[in-house]
Amino acid sequence: MDLELRHLKIIRAIAEAGSLTKAASVLGLAQPALSAQLKRVERMLGGRLFERGRHGVRPTPLGELVLHRTRVVLPAVTELQEEAVRFAHAFAGAPRFRLGGTHGPLLGGLVDRLATAHPGVPVTTYTSWSEREVAQGVGEGRLDFALIGTCGESPPPATDRLTWREVGTDPVFVMLAHDHPLAARRQISLADLAHASWTDVPGDGCFADCFAAACARAGFTPASVYETDTASCVHLVQVGRAVGLCRATFPPTPGLVTRPLAGAPLSWRHLIGWHPGAPSAGLATTVLGHAREAHAEAVARNTDYAAWLVGHPGFGPAHPAAV
The missing domain is CATH 1.10.10.10 (Winged helix-like DNA-binding domain superfamily/Winged helix DNA-binding domain)
Structure with a gap:
């Protein structure tokens, strides 16, 4: 043997x-x-x-x-x-954009902008709950770009192999049914939701731990947290079963409202990553620019978030010169 x-x-x-x-x-x-x-x-x-x-x-x-x-x-x-996979894709024929992303409002905007700016160039997508899985796909040459998020200032995966650039940073808002007793408030304290059940999408970063820590600082432990897909999160909020956690760019949705958490205890950083040795690395500046524009458009669609940003300059779209 x-x-x-x-x-x-x-x-x-x-x-x-x-x-x-x-x-x-x-x-x-x-x-x-x-x-x-x-x-x-x-x-x-x-x-x-x-x-x-x-x-x-x-x-x-x-x-x-x-x-x-x-x-x-x-x-x-x-x-x-x-390296062999990346080399093979370098000679695979016509140009294309192979995007990997975690679930969120920005991937669709990026696809739309790329398809509009580059008609005839195929744009394909792969989504996963796992930031590490998406980053691995880029590192292995199966994807060209990763559009992911990280909690707060935590580092993205595979920093030793991939180049990452910031798209924007959003606070985490709370999502409530439109008839929730707190829905009329301009902002909500975590402590006001001490007895609520929560819902959120899963992931493999530190967000769950950071949320638990923020609740502990507010003096309580969450009664329950339903980790599920976005559509189920929305449904649980709409029927009053739970309150949700969402990025501030979450689009307006019938039956619910989004509100800032007092003190912005949680944040979400959107990032674009690519392999510097891949043939597609030459398009990174273009893709990054489109991703930042898609984020700015998502901010503008949520008027409550756009108004909140006026008093919170540390959040929002990344500056064009940001690295």
Whole structure:
């Protein structure tokens, strides 16, 4: 049997997890199956790679040698695969825009602007709840640009591989049924909603933790949070089942209103990312400009947000010179 990349991935997973049980969970394997594979690899390499103990496993000297090489080989192979995909797409024919995005109001605006400015050039989209998944698609060459958001000032994914530029920063507003007792207020304190149920779209960033922390500062723990798709969030708010969290650019919708949270305790930063070595990187300035214009248009459509921005200059569309 020859040594394969999957064997190196197994060795790395065991070392990083510190136990066979945890590594098996990460790899999606049963522990007996993982143990059997490890034994086969150890026979192939001529010795034990890990010492088993009460507190897990630790590499043997042979294991340290193999791990050292593994840390070089696996990233190199990943980089080779990604570069090959980007190279292949460089010669794939006519130009196109392959956009990846998380769910939000800006992706549609960006698609519309690109299709209008570049008639005849295909524009395709891929959406995911996961910012990391979208960024990975760009890094692997399956997508040209990522339009994502990050909570507050938290960094975007894959900063070591992708170039990111800011599109704009929005406060997080609260979304209420139009007949909610607080709907007539110009702004709402989190503490006023201490007994509410909440609804929000899922994601893999820190927003859920930041929301929980903001509620704790306001003196309460949310009774419940329904994480679901945008349409379901809107429905839950419209029928009075929950209040929602949304970006301030959320478009006007029948049956509900959006209101600022006092003190703007939560914010959302819109970003465009691309791989600097991809053929499409030459279009990055154009795509960034269209994304910023789409964000400015979304702000203008929400008159309540546009009015709120007058007194909050730290938010809104990014300055054209921003990096």
